[in-house]
Amino acid sequence: MLIETHAHLYFEQFDEDRDEVIKGASEAGVKKIINIAVDLETSTQCIELAEKYEGLFATIGIHPNDATKLDSSSLGELRELSRHQKVVAIGEIGMDLHWDRCPVKVQERAFREQIWLAKEVGLPIIIHNRDAGRKIIHILKSEGTEGLSGVFHCFSDDKKTAEEVMDLGFHISFTGNLTFRKSRLPEVAEMVPLDKLLLETDCPFLAPEPKRGRRNEPAHVIYIAQKLAEIKKVTFTKITEITTSNAKRLFGLGERAME
Numbered sequence: 001m002l003i004e005t006h007a008h009l010y011f012e013q014f015d016e017d018r019d020e021v022i023k024g025a026s027e028a029g030v031k032k033i034i035n036i037a038v039d040l041e042t043s044t045q046c047i048e049l050a051e052k053y054e055g056l057f058a059t060i061g062i063h064p065n066d067a068t069k070l071d072s073s074s075l076g077e078l079r080e081l082s083r084h085q086k087v088v089a090i091g092e093i094g095m096d097l098h099w100d101r102c103p104v105k106v107q108e109r110a111f112r113e114q115i116w117l118a119k120e121v122g123l124p125i126i127i128h129n130r131d132a133g134r135k136i137i138h139i140l141k142s143e144g145t146e147g148l149s150g151v152f153h154c155f156s157d158d159k160k161t162a163e164e165v166m167d168l169g170f171h172i173s174f175t176g177n178l179t180f181r182k183s184r185l186p187e188v189a190e191m192v193p194l195d196k197l198l199l200e201t202d203c204p205f206l207a208p209e210p211k212r213g214r215r216n217e218p219a220h221v222i223y224i225a226q227k228l229a230e231i232k233k234v235t236f237t238k239i240t241e242i243t244t245s246n247a248k249r250l251f252g253l254g255e256r257a258m259e
């Protein structure tokens with residue numbers, strides 16, 4: 001069994017065939033999928049989908065590019081939604097200094113407020129980091145990471161940042177960009193211990209080789225697992241077993257799974 005820890009199945013790219021995509025993932029052995037929200041509306045959509053499929057789980061949260069949407073009212077609604085039994089994390093939250101969509105100060109405020117929420121409700125966080133590794137680590141240290149866990153998703157930073165992330169006790173997950181030719185990420189993955197790794201696609205984006213350039217989907221975590229097995233010099237089975245147990249432990253996924 002594999003666990004896809006980062007999908008955006010509510011996007012319109014899946015409107016035509018969402019059921020088949022989820023069924024296809026299950027047939028490929030991907031029995032649990034975490035659907036990741038980017039704002040209040042998609043937080044609700046993630047929960048609705050999680051109610052429909054046994055093996056689907058949800059997160060709630062506001063993406064740094066949408067940070068202006070976080071105010072006391074939306075924060076209150078997120079707090080309510082976080083109590084739903086299939087909500088397993090707060091995310092994706094963090095900082096994005098690549099796209100200039102939202103002032104840095106606003107992003108930082110939203111990130112901190114959602115870290116407080118995660119601590120309050122006892123859920124792990126899914127961190128989005130785009131050209132903002134230093135800033136994010138500074139914020140996490142200043143907030144204190146005791147009692148806080150989570151993952152740096154779609155890791156594309158350097159080795160030094162990866163080391164600091166692990167010092168803070170956080171997990172690291174790679175998407176399709178790990179498989180791209182000329183990627184320097186395999187060097188980073190090589191140094192991450194097996195018990196800190198998770199699998200994700202970030203679909204519909206970042207399809208891995210050999211599907212690069214096409215729409216990505218949860219079944220494609222298999223290619224990420226294969227690449228990781230090659231980098232870590234272990235069997236495919238070993239990678240799937242360990243990343244599955246890492247994801248179950250971090251997100252408290254229990255036994256619910258796709259048929």
Ligand SMILES: [Zn+2]
Nearest residue numbers: 092128129154
């Ligand atoms: Zn992201």
Ligand SMILES: [Zn+2]
Nearest residue numbers: 006036092202
């Ligand atoms: Zn994402």
